Amino acid sequence: MDKVLRALEDAVGSDYVSVEDFVLYTYSRGIEGALEEVMPEYVVRVKSTDEVSKVVKVANRYKVPIVPRGGGCCLMGGSKPIEKGGIVMDLTGMNRIIDINLEAMTAAVECGITWAKLNTLLFEKGYYTGTLGPGSGMSATVGGGLSHHSVGGGGAAMYGTCSEHCVALEVVLPQGDVVQTGSNASIYIKESFCRFGLGPDILSIFLGDNGIFGIKTKATLEIFPRPDYHECKTFLLENPGDVNAAKIWLEWRRMGSLGIYDSQYLPPLTVVAYSGFLTEFPFIPAWKGIDKGILWYTIEAYTEEELEEKVKLADEVVRRHGGEELGEKIEDGNIARWHYEKHGFWQNWHALWNIAGPGCVPCSTEHHVPIHRMPDMFRAFEKWEEENRSLLEKAGAFSGVSTAILCGHTAVEVDSGLVVWDRPELRSLNKQLWINQMHMVIRNGGMPYMTGELYSQSLVDAAAFPEPYFELLRTLKRTLDPNGIISPGKYRL
Amino acid sequence: MVELRHVKALSSMAQSCSGIGDCRTAYRQALGWYGVCPMVDHTPGFEPYYARGKIRAIRGILEGKIEPSEGFARVMYHCTTCGACKAVCHVSGVAQITWPTSKYIDHTRLFEAVRTDLVELGLGPMPRHREILDWARREHNPYMEKHEDKFRWASGRELRSRADVFFFTGCTGPYRMPAVCQDVYDVAAAAGVSLAVSPDEWCCGSIALRVGDRGLAETLARHNLEVFEKAEAKTIVTHCAGCYRTIKKDYPEILGELPFEVLHVTELLARLVEDGRLELTEGELTVTYHDPCHLGRHCEVYEEPRRLIGSAPGVKLVEMKRNRSGALCCGAGGGVKSAFPELALSIARERLAQAKETGARLLLSACPFCERNLSDAGAANPSLKVQVKDVSSFLKERLKMK
Incomplete structure (x- = not known):
């Protein structure tokens, strides 16, 4: 019997290790659109930090790489091997809530829990995690979200990325040691509450690391009382909508806190696509015939008066920039109300799959830009599309920005990318276009956050990092992971 | 390849x-x-x-x-x-x-x-499925029982072979939960509906379809269509959610458009209650309801069973957290109970725990197959024991005798 297999079975139990090809195949990709499947040699499904540590030690002993995997929702190839073989570690079995501490206003969880499960239980107590993870939060895990600085599953405008609210993190380092970071770094702190103290913020190197520095097993997140009052509105914007949306968001930000929980801008092409232009049925019938961009917001408040005042101020800005309000009900096309009241925030991008029919998938190049630079990035996309017109036509692909999301105080998450046909004969061309567009985003000052395989490598290939920075990254990786065990290949490390 | x-x-x-x-x-x-x-x-x-x-x-x-x-x-x-x-x-x-x-x-x-x-x-299919399907080919049921024993449940009742409404009894009821068949028959009779039944009825074919033996399913379906036609039925009523889904949704695909209406017994009884043809006695009781997957998610019958339960004076229905289209399966369907019995029971235990969480003493359902699996799980785990009962049996106990 394979000695690695035997050691893995000893570590987690024989039921939780698989070498069957049909199991391995299902771990050979995430939800990225145009990458080839790459099969691991082993899949393990872990149930505790101790098991994670044991598996990592086995991997070091036999020099077998590991890719940690949460919900398998990475859009950039982050939750699958880059090179054939190795171990994929499925962490979804570690999904318990360890403690909800309403006194300290934190929730401690195992990192395999989904954002939706955690928040559903918090909603029942009148709380939430603020940022509700990524748009795939019903499947994506807390560990995966923290590895990607995830955002987009609700609350981005008010709370920014999910990483901002992590106060403690337990990590299994690449040689199997278990380290407590944030508040938990001190044995005298019994309740995690803040990560800024005790010296350097070591916790942060594990945030957004795409799983290259260790395997996250437990996290403590800040939680916030969920306000009793909210308003959701959707507006048509005069063209150019992206320019007007940026102006509106900048004005809102300069006015201070308006209680904007979420705000998104959908350009005219997205609106037309959602109204059913590309398939036989409309996704949002109320938008049929609209040829403008759409901006929507959700405002939260703790009293009725506060809400009324904030809505009034926010609406004045929107109207000044040519915004025209759609009706207040979901059937009027008020997507904001669906997003907030029906928890549509965890289905934010589900419309992109099969948008032009079965087999049509997105290849995301999502990134952050400063609010005032959003229109520049829109123009950069138009230029790129013009330059790549013939290749796009050859692939039958669509390109553009599907949505822009107000994110934190200063940023916009630009949800850009391609929509391609997932056919084996087109994968190479699709990948070429995809990488090319990533390079364009990087060179135009876009800031990728979910980097996975393709964006992390594109950052290096586009020479985005000056040598001193990249050498620091390399040194950190070498120091923590001398055998190159965890997630090899990302950032070309 | x-x-x-x-x-x-x-x-x-x-x-x-x-x-x-x-x-x-x-x-x-x-x-x-x-x-x-x-x-x-x-x-x-x-x-x-x-x-x-x-x-x-x-x-x-x-x-x-x-x-x-x-x-x-x-x-x-x-x-x-x-x-x-x-x-x-x-x-x-x-x-x-x-x-x-x-x-x-x-x-x-x-x-x-x-x-x-x-x-x-x-x-x-799986080895146990093969044994079951082989038996069903010979004796027209998956329970390793003789076909002629199917109507023992009817003892003492005068059965009609022709009527507007035909009661398709299925297999789980007659062979494993005969009281449910009796209760369906008696409650309908109390409302003045005389149900036709046929000793020639065969398994509906659900198990064959679910595990992939389409040929056997088609044979069973064609036979049953002849039985229904012979009974001159305008309506087919089933009490098993699996039979209901099979006849209502799968038969038309196999046989073409059906010349009769297909109802689950809860749909029929809800009509009878609404027409004032069934009167129920009063009594304080808190119950919860398990949506069978084949009745709920597959055929979208969610409200009729609830209306029926709610029609009993004094009865309070408290929902499990997972209900209607979000309901947790009982664990038995799709051939799981026969091929992987421990797995079926393990899932049923989770469902029973959800029922127990509601504080209800009685868990009602509308499918003998679900009820059997849930009861089996409860019997083996006293801490989870919640009494499991079919909606028809519950109604029969509550019938106001005239």
């Missing part, structure tokens, strides 16, 4: 899966979702144990990347075909927003197709 011909005909379904994976364990309080696939927590839980992984593995075979194997077959039969995956797949929760993928995939149909292919390849 092995071809999966039934799956190939549905390849656009497989291709449409986004791989997002909400079918594993989606939570969405606004829509009453508190978990999805019953397999995830009761098996090793690797990807192919739930819908996304199943579909991805199927695609791997369609694209020639992997070959079907015994292991693949075994995991493909780890599915109760409860349809919870379909109920959450890109479902927006409002009528005014439709995400495209929800239009393109019928998960249970795809999984039944792969099972049909596995049967043709000799990799399916």
Whole structure:
């Protein structure tokens, strides 16, 4: 019997290790659109930090790489091997809530829990995690979200990325040691509450690391009382909508806190696509015939008066920039109300799959830009599309920005990318276009956050990092992971 | 390269899966979702144990990347075909927003197709299924019972062979829960509806369809159609949710348009109560209700059983957290109870714990197959014991005698 297999079975139990090809195949990709499947040699499904540590030690002993995997929702190839073989570690079995501490206003969880499960239980107590993870939060895990600085599953405008609210993190380092970071770094702190103290913020190197520095097993997140009052509105914007949306968001930000929980801008092409232009049925019938961009917001408040005042101020800005309000009900096309009241925030991008029919998938190049630079990035996309017109036509692909999301105080998450046909004969061309567009985003000052395989490598290939920075990254990786065990290949490390 | 011909005909379904994976364990309080696939927590839980992984593995075979194997077959039969995956797949929760993928995939149909292919390849069904299907070919039931024993439940009742309403008794009721058949018959009679039955009735074919033996299912369906025609029935009533789904949804695909209406007994009885033809006695009681997957998610009958329960004066229905389209499967369907009995019981224990959480002393359902699995799980675990009863039996106990 394979000695690695035997050691893995000893570590987690024989039921939780698989070498069957049909199991391995299902771990050979995430939800990225145009990458080839790459099969691991082993899949393990872990149930505790101790098991994670044991598996990592086995991997070091036999020099077998590991890719940690949460919900398998990475859009950039982050939750699958880059090179054939190795171990994929499925962490979804570690999904318990360890403690909800309403006194300290934190929730401690195992990192395999989904954002939706955690928040559903918090909603029942009148709380939430603020940022509700990524748009795939019903499947994506807390560990995966923290590895990607995830955002987009609700609350981005008010709370920014999910990483901002992590106060403690337990990590299994690449040689199997278990380290407590944030508040938990001190044995005298019994309740995690803040990560800024005790010296350097070591916790942060594990945030957004795409799983290259260790395997996250437990996290403590800040939680916030969920306000009793909210308003959701959707507006048509005069063209150019992206320019007007940026102006509106900048004005809102300069006015201070308006209680904007979420705000998104959908350009005219997205609106037309959602109204059913590309398939036989409309996704949002109320938008049929609209040829403008759409901006929507959700405002939260703790009293009725506060809400009324904030809505009034926010609406004045929107109207000044040519915004025209759609009706207040979901059937009027008020997507904001669906997003907030029906928890549509965890289905934010589900419309992109099969948008032009079965087999049509997105290849995301999502990134952050400063609010005032959003229109520049829109123009950069138009230029790129013009330059790549013939290749796009050859692939039958669509390109553009599907949505822009107000994110934190200063940023916009630009949800850009391609929509391609997932056919084996087109994968190479699709990948070429995809990488090319990533390079364009990087060179135009876009800031990728979910980097996975393709964006992390594109950052290096586009020479985005000056040598001193990249050498620091390399040194950190070498120091923590001398055998190159965890997630090899990302950032070309 | 092995071809999966039934799956190939549905390849656009497989291709449409986004791989997002909400079918594993989606939570969405606004829509009453508190978990999805019953397999995830009761098996090793690797990807192919739930819908996304199943579909991805199927695609791997369609694209020639992997070959079907015994292991693949075994995991493909780890599915109760409860349809919870379909109920959450890109479902927006409002009528005014439709995400495209929800239009393109019928998960249970795809999984039944792969099972049909596995049967043709000799990799399916599971060994116990084979024994059951062999028996059903000879004795027309999956319970290893003689056909002629099917109507023992009717002892002392004068059965009609012709009537407008035909009672299709199925197999679980007559052979394993005869009191439920008696109660359905008696409650209908109390409302002045005389049900026809036939000793020639065969198994509806549900088990054959669910595990992939389409040929046997077609034989059984054609026979039963003749029985219904002989009875001159205008309406077929079933009390088993599995029979109901099979006759209502699968028979038209096999036989073409049916010349009769198909009702679940809860639909019939709800009509009779609303017409004032059934009077029920008063009595304080708190109950909860388990939605059978084949009645609820597959056929969207959610409210009739609840209206029936609510029609009994003094009865308070408290919902489990997972109800209607979000209900957790009892664990028995799709051939799981016969092939993997411990797995079926393990899922049923989770469902019983959810019932117990409501504080209700009585768990009602509308499918003898669910009731049997839930009762079996309760019998083996006294701490979870909640009394399980069919809605028809509950009504019979509450009938006001005239």
